[in-house]
Amino acid sequence: MASGTIGPDEAKGPGHALVLRLVDRIRQLEHQIYSNELDSRASSSDTDATSRLGHLMKRAQAGLDSGLAYILGEEEVAQANQDAARIREAEEACADLQARLDAARTQVQKDAVHIMHLTRQLDAERQNAAAERMLAGSSMEAALMDARRAAHEEAATALGRAEARAGEELAAAAAAAQEALRAAAAEVDLLRSGRAALAQELNETRVRLERALAAADDFHARFLQERAERRKVHEELQSLRGNIRTLRVRCGDRRTQEFEFGTVADAGVSQAELFEEVAPLVRSVADGHNVCIFAYGQTGSGKTHTVTGPAHDPGLAARAADALCALASAEGAERRALEVGMLEVYGDVDVLALLREGCAARATAGTALNAASSRSHAVLSIRASDPDGLAGASVLHLVDLAGSERVARSEVTGQQLREAQAINKSLSALGDVMAALATRAPHVPFRNSRLTQVLQDSLCGSSKVLLVCCLDPDPASAPESLSSLAFAARAARLALPTMEPVRTPAANYSMVSVAEAVETALGATRPLPPQDFSYIDALGLTLAEDVLARDPIPAYRASIKDGYAVRAVDGPGVYPVAFEAFAGAEPETLPPGTVAYIGTGGPLPEGADAVVQIEDTLDQGADDRGQRLVKILVEVPGPGYDVRQIGSDVAQGEVILPAGHHLLPAEIGILAGSGAVTVKAYPRPRVAVLSTGDEVKDPAAVALGPGQVRDTNRAMLMAAVSEAGALTQDLGIAGDTEEESTAAFRRALDGGADVMLITGGVSMGQRDYIKPLLEAQGTVHFGKVCMKPGKPLTFAEVPREGRAPLLVFGLPGNPVSGLVTFNLVVLPCLRRLQGWGDPGLRRVHARLSFDIKQDPARPEYHRAIGSWRRMAGGDGWELVAQSTGGQISSRLLSLRAANLLLEIPRVSHSPGYNELSA
Numbered sequence: 001m002a003s004g005t006i007g008p009d010e011a012k013g014p015g016h017a018l019v020l021r022l023v024d025r026i027r028q029l030e031h032q033i034y035s036n037e038l039d040s041r042a043s044s045s046d047t048d049a050t051s052r053l054g055h056l057m058k059r060a061q062a063g064l065d066s067g068l069a070y071i072l073g074e075e076e077v078a079q080a081n082q083d084a085a086r087i088r089e090a091e092e093a094c095a096d097l098q099a100r101l102d103a104a105r106t107q108v109q110k111d112a113v114h115i116m117h118l119t120r121q122l123d124a125e126r127q128n129a130a131a132e133r134m135l136a137g138s139s140m141e142a143a144l145m146d147a148r149r150a151a152h153e154e155a156a157t158a159l160g161r162a163e164a165r166a167g168e169e170l171a172a173a174a175a176a177a178q179e180a181l182r183a184a185a186a187e188v189d190l191l192r193s194g195r196a197a198l199a200q201e202l203n204e205t206r207v208r209l210e211r212a213l214a215a216a217d218d219f220h221a222r223f224l225q226e227r228a229e230r231r232k233v234h235e236e237l238q239s240l241r242g243n244i245r246t247l248r249v250r251c252g253d254r255r256t257q258e259f260e261f262g263t264v265a266d267a268g269v270s271q272a273e274l275f276e277e278v279a280p281l282v283r284s285v286a287d288g289h290n291v292c293i294f295a296y297g298q299t300g301s302g303k304t305h306t307v308t309g310p311a312h313d314p315g316l317a318a319r320a321a322d323a324l325c326a327l328a329s330a331e332g333a334e335r336r337a338l339e340v341g342m343l344e345v346y347g348d349v350d351v352l353a354l355l356r357e358g359c360a361a362r363a364t365a366g367t368a369l370n371a372a373s374s375r376s377h378a379v380l381s382i383r384a385s386d387p388d389g390l391a392g393a394s395v396l397h398l399v400d401l402a403g404s405e406r407v408a409r410s411e412v413t414g415q416q417l418r419e420a421q422a423i424n425k426s427l428s429a430l431g432d433v434m435a436a437l438a439t440r441a442p443h444v445p446f447r448n449s450r451l452t453q454v455l456q457d458s459l460c461g462s463s464k465v466l467l468v469c470c471l472d473p474d475p476a477s478a479p480e481s482l483s484s485l486a487f488a489a490r491a492a493r494l495a496l497p498t499m500e501p502v503r504t505p506a507a508n509y510s511m512v513s514v515a516e517a518v519e520t521a522l523g524a525t526r527p528l529p530p531q532d533f534s535y536i537d538a539l540g541l542t543l544a545e546d547v548l549a550r551d552p553i554p555a556y557r558a559s560i561k562d563g564y565a566v567r568a569v570d571g572p573g574v575y576p577v578a579f580e581a582f583a584g585a586e587p588e589t590l591p592p593g594t595v596a597y598i599g600t601g602g603p604l605p606e607g608a609d610a611v612v613q614i615e616d617t618l619d620q621g622a623d624d625r626g627q628r629l630v631k632i633l634v635e636v637p638g639p640g641y642d643v644r645q646i647g648s649d650v651a652q653g654e655v656i657l658p659a660g661h662h663l664l665p666a667e668i669g670i671l672a673g674s675g676a677v678t679v680k681a682y683p684r685p686r687v688a689v690l691s692t693g694d695e696v697k698d699p700a701a702v703a704l705g706p707g708q709v710r711d712t713n714r715a716m717l718m719a720a721v722s723e724a725g726a727l728t729q730d731l732g733i734a735g736d737t738e739e740e741s742t743a744a745f746r747r748a749l750d751g752g753a754d755v756m757l758i759t760g761g762v763s764m765g766q767r768d769y770i771k772p773l774l775e776a777q778g779t780v781h782f783g784k785v786c787m788k789p790g791k792p793l794t795f796a797e798v799p800r801e802g803r804a805p806l807l808v809f810g811l812p813g814n815p816v817s818g819l820v821t822f823n824l825v826v827l828p829c830l831r832r833l834q835g836w837g838d839p840g841l842r843r844v845h846a847r848l849s850f851d852i853k854q855d856p857a858r859p860e861y862h863r864a865i866g867s868w869r870r871m872a873g874g875d876g877w878e879l880v881a882q883s884t885g886g887q888i889s890s891r892l893l894s895l896r897a898a899n900l901l902l903e904i905p906r907v908s909h910s911p912g913y914n915e916l917s918a
């Protein structure tokens with residue numbers, strides 16, 4: 001279709017306007033043609049119309065051409081054609097542009113779709129990235145929760161599937177499990193009843209044991225009483241035997257002289273008969289007395305025969321040793337140790353003649369004595385330790401005195417003369433000692449001869465002395481016999497049984513071992529009568545009676561977890577939560593097909609038999625009726641799961657704390673938890689503490705005068721007493737007078753003390769009053785202990801009406817000695833008073849990290865700091881002890897930080913004594 005537009009610019013006058021009209025007309029015609037074409041299409045039968053149209057078209061064109069030619073002329077037509085050509089070009093250009101535009105639009109639309117797609121993709125990626133960020137970033141927990149929830153859901157789904165699959169199999173297994181559980185429960189019941197029976201049996205055994213122990217204690221007490229009775233009777237018998245018999249001796253000048261002796265035997269007396277006179281004194285040795293038996297007489301008077309005798313008819317020495325051995329075996333061989341020593345004093349010099357060990361020693365003693373020159377004194381000593389430790393060790397000295405000589409008459413000279421003089425000198429020294437003792441002179445000259453030094457312990461206090469005086473019946477010996485009789489008569493005054501103990505402190509006491517000291521002190525210590533205590537005040541006490549559980553613990557079936565109380569058979573699934581059972585609530589009944597929320601310690605509802613912890617459940621929120629639901633995710637292993645059964649911690653009636661048990665914090669909790677608010681326990685002993693010494697001043701003294709010291713011991717020992725769980729009574733400081741010590745002693749008794757500790761004044765000094773004071777008040781069991789430090793440690797019992805005796809410990813004044821002896825000897829007694837069954841100290845082996853020098857005479861208790869170290873080259877541990885430095889007993893710094901007392905044995909036993917077990 002031709003179309004063209006001549007723009008206003010190209011309008012050139014009336015021709016142009018005409019063209020425009022023509023163009024317009026053409027358009028109309030075109031339109032008409034088009035409409036006709038449509039019509040003709042509509043009436044396809046009118047085929048003529050088309051040809052007519054073609055014709056008309058041709059005519060119109062011809063008309064147009066001629067009209068143009070007519071209107072415009074040649075030039076203008078040419079111009080018009082040119083214009084039309086340009087119009088067509090323009091129209092083509094337009095069409096081209098339009099096509100390009102369309103193409104571009106299509107492209108743009110395509111691009112837009114692509115971009116949209118890309119954008120969506122990008123958004124999706126961005127979202128993924130954001131989700132990942134969320135998972136990895138700060139919202140990890142939420143993501144985890146989601147994941148867990150998802151996992152739970154997955155698990156639930158899986159379970160659901162498994163449920164269906166497992167079906168009957170599970171039911172069968174559950175039935176089997178039920179059966180097994182029933183069997184187990186029956187077994188548990190059986191065991192429980194077995195345990196109850198065992199507990200009862202144990203209780204009965206304990207009661208029987210306690211009765212047996214009480215009976216043993218009773219027997220022991222009766223034995224001690226019987227023995228004390230026997231000793232008293234023995235003493236009385238000896239005093240009755242002390243009836244003086246008179247020996248009349250006719251002297252050459254027809255005058256008669258009278259001597260008084262306990263017994264006079266004639267020449268035909270047998271060894272055995274003579275020993276009968278001596279035997280009671282040997283018994284006294286076994287009872288704890290020191291005994292001295294002298295044989296005296298001129299050479300040839302039968303003295304050596306009397307003391308030693310031939311092997312087939314032994315004398316006093318062998319018979320005494322035999323008798324002591326027999327007594328020891330009668331009492332229990334393992335408990336008494338006998339030590340035998342032999343000493344010769346020749347010219348006032350020791351000739352150590354050590355006897356062989358064992359009972360063979362007696363034969364050797366005989367040989368030694370036979371061989372001994374009549375110019376030396378022979379001393380056979382038998383030291384017997386006391387089996388009960390109550391009386392310490394005692395010594396029997398059998399002294400074969402060398403005969404005195406009337407030097408002028410025997411006309412000896414030179415060496416023999418010097419020997420005779422030495423013998424006479426020592427005999428007269430012995431006579432002087434006897435005289436001083438008999439007249440209770442303030443000074444006894446023990447130190448004047450070696451003989452009296454050796455015999456010192458046996459010539460005073462509760463010692464017994466017997467002198468056998470042998471006389472030669474030959475009238476020619478009458479002068480010697482008279483002088484022997486005079487000497488014996490002097491001794492007889494001392495040997496008479498009316499002799500009072502002579503107070504020479506400490507020297508009276510033979511040394512006992514630390515073990516003996518502990519045994520003796522413990523032997524005299526009985527647990528205090530038990531009392532009722534509130535459990536609140538019972539920390540540190542020892543129970544005197546069993547404590548039984550009044551209620552079972554727990555008293556109800558209690559949950560071990562926060563979770564849901566379930567029926568074990570119900571298994572996993574979604575359940576309504578019937579109610580909540582918190583600790584302290586009344587137990588309710590669980591309706592079938594439900595679960596109940598339960599807190600740890602909460603009472604398991606009736607009907608429930610297990611607990612599923614909250615971690616194995618999923619909260620399902622509430623259903624449309626508001627009922628809370630929970631999904632149980634797991635199968636519980638069986639009834640009782642995560643449930644504490646009644647009495648599973650403590651069964652009712654069970655012994656929760658047996659008699660003899662120490663109450664520490666856990667025990668106080670056990671008492672509280674079972675409602676045992678009152679218990680029977682041993683009370684805390686009352687310990688009175690006294691310091692003595694004029695030089696000892698209160699620690700608060702502003703300035704010390706010359707020779708004064710601050711009272712270290714009282715505060716230190718009171719602290720040690722408190723640490724041992726006992727109560728203290730402060731008796732202050734007593735000066736060095738008997739009166740002040742006695743007054744303090746009274747205060748201790750009046751204050752109701754069970755134990756009294758006195759420091760200072762127990763050794764050998766002029767002003768050491770404590771031993772005499774204790775001797776006056778009661779019985780001193782030992783006054784010297786073989787230990788370093790602590791040698792003068794003294795222990796006494798002071799009887800009193802209606803109460804156990806007061807136990808008195810005289811501790812050495814040196815502070816270190818005081819605390820060491822407290823720990824070794826007093827502490828076990830304080831423990832025994834408080835009912836400890838095993839009050840002894842603990843012993844361990846330690847490796848020394850330093851060189852140590854052993855003391856020759858006493859075992860040393862070296863203060864040390866022990867620590868555990870890895871053993872060299874091994875993977876074990878050992879206790880290594882380090883010394884605390886200077887060990888002098890005044891240096892209290894040697895106890896600073898010390899946690900061990902190293903028991904360092906002495907180098908050897910004292911010379912002259914060998915151990916012999918009997």
Ligand SMILES: Nc1nc2c(c(=O)[nH]1)N[C@H]1C(S)=C(S)[C@@H](COP(=O)(O)OP(=O)(O)OC[C@H]3O[C@@H](n4cnc5c(N)ncnc54)[C@H](O)[C@@H]3O)O[C@H]1N2
Pocket residue numbers: 691692693695696709710711712713714759760761762763764765768789790791792811812813814815817889
């Ligand atoms: N001739 C002998 N002398 C001593 C012997 C011995 O066998 N033969 N034994 C020595 C031994 S071992 C000791 S331990 C002491 C023990 O003596 P006492 O218990 O009689 O005590 P005192 O003489 O009164 O004092 C000794 C020492 O301790 C000081 N002391 C006393 N009380 C206190 C106190 N409360 N606080 C601080 N210091 C105290 C006192 O001033 C002395 O220095 O005897 C040896 N002698």
Ligand code: MOO
Pocket residue numbers: 787788789790791792812814817889
């Ligand atoms: O025994 Mo003392 O206590 O050596 O000083």
